Amino acid sequence: MITIPYLTALTTYFSYGLLFAFGQFRDFFRKIFDRWHASNLQGYAPICLGLEDFYIRRLYLRIQDCFGRPISSAPDAWFDVVERYSNDNNKTLKRTTKITRCLNLGSYNYLGFAAADEYCTPHVIESLHKFSPSTCSSRVDGGTTTVHTELEECVANFVGKPAAVVFGMGYVTNSAILPIFIGKGGLIISDSLNHNSIVNGARGSGATVRVFQHNTPSHLEKVLREQIAEGQPRTHRPWKKIIVIVEGIYSMEGELCKLPEIVALCKKYKAYVYLDEAHSIGAVGKTGRGVCELLGVDTADVDIMMGTFTKSFGSCGGYIAGSKEVIQYLKYSCPAHLYATSISPPAAQQIISSIQVILGEDGSSRGAQKLARIRENSNFFRSELQKMGFEVLGDNDSPVMPIMLYNPAKIPAFSRECLKQNVAVVTVAFPATPLLLARARICISASHTKEDLVKALEVISRVGDLVGIKYFPAEPNKQHQEQSMMKLE
Amino acid sequence: MYVKAVPPTDLNRNTEWFTYPGVWTTYMLMVFMSWLIVLSLFGCSPGMAWTIVHLAHFLITYHFFHWKKGTPFADDQGIYNGLTWWEQIENGKQLTRNRKFLTVVPVVLYLIASHTTDYQNPMLFFNTLAVFVLVVAKFPHMHKVRIFGINADH
Numbered sequence: 097m098i099t100i101p102y103l104t105a106l107t108t109y110f111s112y113g114l115l116f117a118f119g120q121f122r123d124f125f126r127k128i129f130d131r132w133h134a135s136n137l138q139g140y141a142p143i144c145l146g147l148e149d150f151y152i153r154r155l156y157l158r159i160q161d162c163f164g165r166p167i168s169s170a171p172d173a174w175f176d177v178v179e180r181y182s183n184d185n186n187k188t189l190k191r192t193t194k195i196t197r198c199l200n201l202g203s204y205n206y207l208g209f210a211a212a213d214e215y216c217t218p219h220v221i222e223s224l225h226k227f228s229p230s231t232c233s234s235r236v237d238g239g240t241t242t243v244h245t246e247l248e249e250c251v252a253n254f255v256g257k258p259a260a261v262v263f264g265m266g267y268v269t270n271s272a273i274l275p276i277f278i279g280k281g282g283l284i285i286s287d288s289l290n291h292n293s294i295v296n297g298a299r300g301s302g303a304t305v306r307v308f309q310h311n312t313p314s315h316l317e318k319v320l321r322e323q324i325a326e327g328q329p330r331t332h333r334p335w336k337k338i339i340v341i342v343e344g345i346y347s348m349e350g351e352l353c354k355l356p357e358i359v360a361l362c363k364k365y366k367a368y369v370y371l372d373e374a375h376s377i378g379a380v381g382k383t384g385r386g387v388c389e390l391l392g393v394d395t396a397d398v399d400i401m402m403g404t405f406t407k408s409f410g411s412c413g414g415y416i417a418g419s420k421e422v423i424q425y426l427k428y429s430c431p432a433h434l435y436a437t438s439i440s441p442p443a444a445q446q447i448i449s450s451i452q453v454i455l456g457e458d459g460s461s462r463g464a465q466k467l468a469r470i471r472e473n474s475n476f477f478r479s480e481l482q483k484m485g486f487e488v489l490g491d492n493d494s495p496v497m498p499i500m501l502y503n504p505a506k507i508p509a510f511s512r513e514c515l516k517q518n519v520a521v522v523t524v525a526f527p528a529t530p531l532l533l534a535r536a537r538i539c540i541s542a543s544h545t546k547e548d549l550v551k552a553l554e555v556i557s558r559v560g561d562l563v564g565i566k567y568f569p570a571e572p573n574k575q576h577q578e579q580s581m582m583k584l585e
Numbered sequence: 586m587y588v589k590a591v592p593p594t595d596l597n598r599n600t601e602w603f604t605y606p607g608v609w610t611t612y613m614l615m616v617f618m619s620w621l622i623v624l625s626l627f628g629c630s631p632g633m634a635w636t637i638v639h640l641a642h643f644l645i646t647y648h649f650f651h652w653k654k655g656t657p658f659a660d661d662q663g664i665y666n667g668l669t670w671w672e673q674i675e676n677g678k679q680l681t682r683n684r685k686f687l688t689v690v691p692v693v694l695y696l697i698a699s700h701t702t703d704y705q706n707p708m709l710f711f712n713t714l715a716v717f718v719l720v721v722a723k724f725p726h727m728h729k730v731r732i733f734g735i736n737a738d739h
Contacts, residue, residue, distance in 0.1 A: 099587040105607030113615065150657035288594045295596065307594040527658050530592065531602035
């Protein structure tokens with residue numbers, strides 16, 4: 097539930113309306129000018145319809161320098177951002193050779209494995225020498241090495257399921273798996289704020305897709321009852337299969353899913369549960385096993401658990417974990433397994449080594465320290481930001497915290513001002529988020545020290561005052577109150 | 586004063602912004618502001634200003650709600666390319682609160698414009714034509730109807 101000040105909502109609509117009107121004017125004059133200069137491609141149809149890329153041409157390109165900034169070092173707590181300049185008002189950006197050392201508040205580096213690690217990196221280099229960077233083949237031809245089988249066992253043990261299968265890319269894991277599990281005559285009920293890969297996979301499967309209100313089990317029950325009673329769209333026959341898709345931590349809200357209620361509902365109405373733990377595996381839970389451990393849900397109740405290795409494990413790729421029969425079926429029908437190149441062996445070794453560090457199997461307690469540190473860091477940062485008066489979304493313990501900006505002009509203002517003070521933040525706007533609710537998303541890492549966080553808080557507070565995003569009244573400093581009370585005594 | 590924003594269940598990013606709080610107020614405020622601007626720029630009588638606002642409102646809303654098809658971004662892979670914005674709102678469900686509001690606004694503007702010009706003739710004809718076209722375009726029976734093939738898919 098996001099609370100917006102009413103005046104901010106009005107001004108945000110007005111700003112977007114103004115931007116839209118200016119964009120339409122410029123398009124109109126562009127059409128007139130283009131009629132004067134005849135193009136040399138007579139008779140060819142245009143590659144894209146003029147209105148399809150309206151948003152990119154007239155809104156996104158204006159603030160293009162806030163997105164896609166190239167970096168020239170590993171995405172650790174501090175990293176090097178390459179400076180860019182533009183001669184034609186942000187239509188094209190040119191790189192310079194100058195770099196700035198900035199504090200990294202944007203990478204999904206939850207446990208700090210993104211930079212060189214004392215245990216993981218030697219193992220990865222050894223596997224690079226032994227197996228070479230790519231297997232140059234799909235899993236069924238010649239691309240299954242001992243690293244791959246070890247990785248699948250390791251992931252299945254870590255997540256708490258009997259078997260797992262691993263793919264080379266996280267997005268593809270969702271979009272190529274969903275058409276395998278369900279087809280025409282099935283029903284997919286997905287949360288309204290699910291990631292684009294799930295939406296893509298659901299559309300590609302051919303099943304009927306219904307959406308329930310974000311994280312609201314009562315609305316899910318209403319949708320389930322309505323759909324089960326009605327049946328398939330025209331024939332009203334019973335559905336062949338119903339799958340409910342939810343995410344562990346929603347990346348744009350930082351909220352945890354209400355998993356116990358949803359699993360109980362799905363058991364009652366006999367629907368399957370598909371849990372996408374892209375942001376929560378490795379980052380939450382006492383031993384890092386994700387949202388099931390944190391909320392106390394038995395992993396046998398969740399039918400299919402999916403996750404990616406890009407966030408907490410510092411690698412690439414995605415996995416699906418389920419029962420042995422399901423994984424066996426996937427292995428002989430999923431196109432991502434049969435035709436796509438398998439995950440690169442050094443990347444797979446990085447995942448195995450990082451899981452060993454998290455579980456403490458490398459002989460040190462660094463894993464437990466990292467998990468404790470990320471929890472402390474996130475809770476500290478979130479409570480400090482809320483005390484300063486920012487509107488911060490997300491639950492406690494979640495390392496993702498979006499700060500609401502709302503107005504379209506505050507997006508580049510916040511981003512550029514923070515970069516000037518050497519703090520790199522990621523801002524997200526329409527269409528990744530709803531029109532009104534643009535935000536700056538902060539990802540806390542276990543490799544951020546207390547000094548880094550304090551510096552980040554100072555910079556964000558100063559920029560927040562400048563840009564005007566402290567929508568809630570700031571809480572007074574408790575220390576001053578205590579000192580004044582002691583003076584009275 | 587704070588309002589709560591509940592994320593709607595509409596997946597179409599082109600139309601789901603219309604269900605958030607504050608849209609109706611912004612719309613009415615923009616119409617009122619444009620009347621003030623027309624009045625100060627042209628120096629005409631208030632009635633003529635309302636007629637100008639009404640006709641401009643007709644042209645703009647007809648073009649964007651009932652003529653332009655598709656969405657301004659390519660993410661949804663063109664599944665809405667045959668539907669105008671009016672046909673896309675709230676997944677095609679007819680007679681919702683938003684649709685009723687958008688149907689009432691041109692009628693209210695027509696009444697204000699014709700009242701302040703005292704129902705005199707050249708303005709009355711154009712105003713009536715505008716409101717007739719707009720209201721008929723918003724009928725539930727006109728969902729996905731293309732008269733004489735005008736604006737149909739190519």
